[in-house]
Amino acid sequence: MRNPVIFAILVLLVLVPTADAKDVYVPIAGSVGVFRTDARIFNPSYTKAITVQAYLLPVGNIDNAGVTPIPFDVPARQMKVYDDVVSSLFGAAGLAGLRFSCVDDFAVTARIYAQASNGKLGQFEVGVASDEALTKGAILQLKSHADNRTNVGFQNTEASAATVTLTLYGKDNAVVKTSPLTIRARGVIAPTEISALMGGGLTADLSDCWLSFESDKALAAYGSVVDNGTTDPTFVPAVADSGVKPPQQATKEFNITARQFQYTITPVGGGASTTDAFTVNKGDKVILNITAQDVTHGFQLSPYVTSRSLNPGNTVRVEFDAIQAGTFNFVCTVSCGTGHVGMNGKMTVNP
Ligand SMILES: [Cu+2]
Known part of the structure; x- marks a missing residue:
């Protein structure tokens, strides 16, 4: 090889893998108390053994960017079995997210379960591939009330901190609460009951609720709905959320008084009061402060406001x-009296 430049290029071509490594994330695994996680790693190739790098990423939202991987081989066309993977592969204990990386194609699934006296009670986890991790996602079908609880967890799949906004929607699909979350580089948020995750103080009906998240880094996210009676758990992977929020519009606030048998609407910040009607523009954020003045009244504005009971004097x-x-x-x-059936009004939303 007389030309050193061509020689250097040929060396680079041999040393640098042509394809990007594929990552697969198991959002949560554990070997703690009665909890264990079994993992399976599948090599689809008929001809080639693969070498997979496995990373144990402990929970607690710590910076896991410096974790050293443990390599293992999977022969061609085989499913590698790691029962109690946290212990058997990593020699560790506790709760952690897992990251698997390989230059060749592969797949990972897992089952996390509790050991009960009469057997196991568990749930299936799909491994989340790099291109399936989400910056905008929704976790649906969640329940947090007397009969069920819901734990939610996240794994930051990137090597720098993620700034996340969580928005919880209640049974009426109204926003219950918005809450910020910072997840450190490759950090893992342990499964956390949704009320605690959102900072508590929730009074809305969460018997059917859902959570959306928006993040500047791709996340592997899930919910786990647990029956409080039987402890039967269901794993709920996040789905993609393609919704785009319209630009922030004006806020229109009104004070509304209810008395037998009409509503009086007064714009906050000036403007004439009206009876039984008010107008806003599409995209406005609308705030209503509604007060009954004489007896108990109600207020319902479908589909925006579910039925509310108005005790006199309480706004x-x-x-x-x-x-x-x-x-x-x-x-x-x-x-509320003889004129109740005629007590109504209308909100006009201009296009
Ligand atoms: Cu009434």
């Missing part, structure tokens, strides 16, 4: 985004 505050144009009737939902 009920509701907020929503007027995302749909049109005319929406509001009605009194508490029998």
Whole structure:
């Protein structure tokens, strides 16, 4: 090889893998108390053994970017078995996320379970490939009430910190709470009951709720719904959320008084009061402070506001985004006297 430049290029071509490594994330695994996790690693190739690098990423939202991998081989066309993977592969204990990396194609699945006196009670986990980790996702079908609890967890799949916004939606699909979360480089958030994850203080009906997240780094995210009676668990992987929030619009706030048998609406910040009608623009954030003055009344503005009961003197505050144009009737939902059935009004949302 007389030309040193061509020689150097040939050496680079041999040494540098042509394909990017594929990563697969198991969002949570454990070998602690009665919990164990079994993992399977599949090599689809008929001809070639693969070498997989395995990373144990402990929970606690610590910086795991410097974790050293443990390599293992999977022969051609084989499924490698790691029962109690945290202990058998890593020689460790506790709760952790797992990351597997390989220049060749492969797949990982896992089952996390509790050992009970009469057998095992567990749930299946799909390994999340690099291109399936999400910056915008939704975790649906969650339940947090007397009958069920929901744990939610995250693994940051990138080597720098993730800035995340969590938004919890209640049974009526209204926003219950928005909460910020920072996940350190390759950090793992342990499964956390959704009320605690959102910072507590939740009073909304969460018997059917869902969580959306927006992050500047790709996340492997899941929920786990647990029946409080039987401890039966269901693993809920995050789905992609393609929704794009419209630009922030004006806030329109109104004080509404209810008395037999009409509503009086007064714009906050000036403007004339009206009876039984008010108008906003599509995209406005609408805030209503509703107060009954004489007897108990109700207020319902479908689909934006579910039925509320108004005790005299107590102000009920509701907020929503007027995302749909049109005319929406509001009605009194508490029998308040002879004129009750005619006690209603309308909100107009201009396009
Ligand atoms: Cu009424």
